[in-house]
Amino acid sequence: MSKVFETVKQVLYKESKAIMDAFESIDKAAIEKLVEIISQCKGKILLSGCGTSGAAARKIAHTLSCVERPAFFLEPADALHGGLGAVDSDDVVVLLSKGGASLEINSLIKPLKTKKAFIIGVTENEESVLAKESDLFIKIKVKEEADHTGLLATSSIIGVIAVFDAVAIASAEITGFTREKFSVIHPGGAVGQILLKKNQIN
Structure with missing residues (x-):
């Protein structure tokens, strides 16, 4: 087996383990509260x-929108230069930071509190400012990153995305999201064709 292929296999193995790591790190009460807040927003x-x-935040926003939980990405730098004007008191703001020490993210906390938005902090570090200052803290932690330095955000992001996929699906079940509703908002691509054929049969 070539070294290149061995590296690829090792990375995939580590990333597959990351989902179980994330599963073991989450708190039942916190996740149930998260699903409730997302569903009732x-x-x-x-x-x-x-x-x-940020890339994970964009993906999660898209997934939530796909189950009719209106979600958008808030670019941190833009938010700090006037973009926070888009935030209202009935909004939920999810802040993602692996270590909870991102200056741009933590700088959003005070103005978001002033605007009375509900803040959800997602980080592996329960001692971080983000964890302590959020209205709801979601801990998601994996044992190791997938690269040889142990620093590249790989496995940790897989864990975060997997947890929020699960949250989105749980929310969809609570809110009564159906294939019929999905066919309205996803008419494009192969998925749209599958949904169209299903509707024609029915």
């Missing part, structure tokens, strides 16, 4: 993060 759900956490 009367305003917007805004997600923000820097770097790879």
